[in-house]
Amino acid sequence: MSNVCEDHIFSKVFKTHSKTVFNYIFYKFGNEEKAHDAVQEAFVKLWQNCAKVSPEKAKSYVYTVANNLYLNVIKAEKVRLKHANSLSNDRTNESPEFLMEEKEYKVKLDNALNALPENQRTTFLLNRIDGKKYTEIAEIEGVSVKAIEKRMHLALKSLREEIDGI
Amino acid sequence: MQENYLAKWLSDELSEEELQEFQNSEAYASYQKLKDATSSLKAPDFNSEKALQRLKDEHIENAPKVISLNPFKKFLRVAAVIAILLAGSYFYVNTLNEKVTTEFAERSEVVLPDNSEIFLNVDSQISYSEKNWDNKRNIDLKGEAFFKVAKGKKFTVSTDHGTVAVLGTQFNVENRKGFFEVTCYEGLVSVTHNNKESKLPAGTSFLVINGKIISTGTPDGTLPSWMNNESSFESIPLKYVFAELERQFNVKVSSENIDTNLLFTGSFNNTDLNMALKSISTPSQTHYKIDGDNVLFYAGNTLQ
Incomplete structure (x- = not known):
């Protein structure tokens, strides 16, 4: 054993x-x-x-x-993620305008992520950054897979709305 | 489009048609961009090797450090013992009996919690539990005392010769070496001597000398004579008279050529030694000499 x-x-x-x-x-x-x-x-x-x-x-x-x-102990602070440079590295002739837009987009994305409810952000990032499958996240969070899918769906929707300013 | 289709899209679970439909939607471009952007996100650096090392250093490898807390445990143990001792001695002191003692030529008066009164004659001692008094009215007596007992529950006087039980009355108990006398002045007193109970109505005495029960006459007055500074005797062997004289005046009494078992009837004053000596020597037809604290009784025919 x-x-x-x-x-x-x-x-x-x-x-x-x-x-x-x-x-x-x-x-x-x-x-x-x-x-x-x-x-x-x-x-x-x-x-x-x-x-x-x-x-x-x-x-x-x-x-x-x-x-x-940390249940109810710490207040959520801003999640400061690192942005890999892959986007700018694999392209050569990028216009300053494009770079500028990229930078702006990243700021918007950060803000949008921080604006998400804590459970949606956690679920979303565990999937996007850690590559965790929905079943695995469901196990970690102790909820159903369906609930995780709901969170993912809502997270994507909110992020898009926040970034596109809808 | 099915429920949570965005989540299904991210996990590649959409059917061909659904994917087609989604790709044709207006929002698709934005979602695709989100997907791309978030796939290159990174969390802060986390070195799991280092974290494991830290965990082992601080929490696991140094586990014996926990044992170093033992001195405190020892301290706790000592503190617990001290606490128990303190609590125990507090309890002990609390339950310790009240004690009143008189020396030779000294008397005392004690008022008990229920207002019963005890008058202690010379060289006597009583003890009782003040805390437990309401439950059990019991007095341990050595020597002689006069009791005025308030009405209430059974009141007992325990002596090494026997037990005296009353409800509410006035009585005198004399408990000396080889001598036990109970005199009831009011009410009814029950005396248990050698497991035999005797009832003493008012105005009677119960006397035991050297284990022998001796019938006595009726006592005079409503108080024992010693309460009026007099020691009275009725057919009492001389040696007990001498013993009482020693106690009352704090003197040393000796005798020469005298049969101290001769019975003596009479009384002596407890305040004036010379008077007392005359009161004894005259009826007993003896002579006496005083030398400091020593008194010698001798027969009239003894050559000096």
Whole structure:
């Protein structure tokens, strides 16, 4: 029987899920420091209760702990995401006007993301940045896949409306 | 278009026709741009190796640090013991019996919680529980005392010779070495001696000398004579008279060529030693000498 108390299993669980736990908390609250702390706290709890938590349950366990940690505690700050430069890198002859528009678009996108309700933003970014499938997000959030699809749909709709100024 | 079609579009779950329909819609271009833009977004850097190291350093590897909290646990243990001792001694002190003691040539008066009164003769001691008084009216007596008991529940006087139980009355108990006398002045007193109960109506006495019950005459007056500074005896062996004299005046009494078992009837004053000595020596036909705190009684025919 594999056990989370075993160092290599614990390390594996940590490496697999810590980044997503970090992002998950960051998308929720926009606070990097708290996201780092959440990872530490969630996995310390997992370590302390390693005998009671099976490796299969470890994943949802750390998300639940991380989520409960800051429930109603911190106010959401602005989620500051990094924008990869791929768009401008793979093209050469770009007009200053195009670059300007790109920059403006990014600002609009950031603002629109920050304007989303916390659960829609978290779901949306877990999918877009972390590439999490709807089923996986549903597991993390503890809701149905249908609810996640609803959030995705509403998030896209709101983002477009916010950016296009509809 | 099905429910949540935007979500389905993002996860490539739209059917051919639906996708066609969506691509022809006015908003499609905006959504496509959103899709492209958000696919290149990145979250802040997170180094999972570093985070794991931090976790191990701070929380797991250094777990023994938790043990270093033990001194506090020890302190808690000591504190708990002290707390228990304090609480215990508080409880003990609280339940400790009240004690009143008189020395030789000293008397005292005690008023109990229910206003019963106890007059302690010389060299006597009573103890009782003040906290528990309302539940149990019990007095432990050594020596002699006169009781005026307020009406109420059963009132008991425990001595090593026996127990005296009353409801509300006035009585005197004398409990000395080899000598036990209960005199009832009012009401009814029950005396239990050697598991045998005797009822004493007002104006009677119960006397035990050296384990032998001795019938006595009726006591005079409504108070024991010592309450009026007199010690009275009726057919009492001389040695108990001498013992009482020692207690009343705080002197040392010795005798020479005298049978101290001879019975003595009479009384002596408790305030004037010379008078008291005359009161004893005359009826008992003995002589006495005083030397400081020592009194010697001797027979008339003893050569000095």
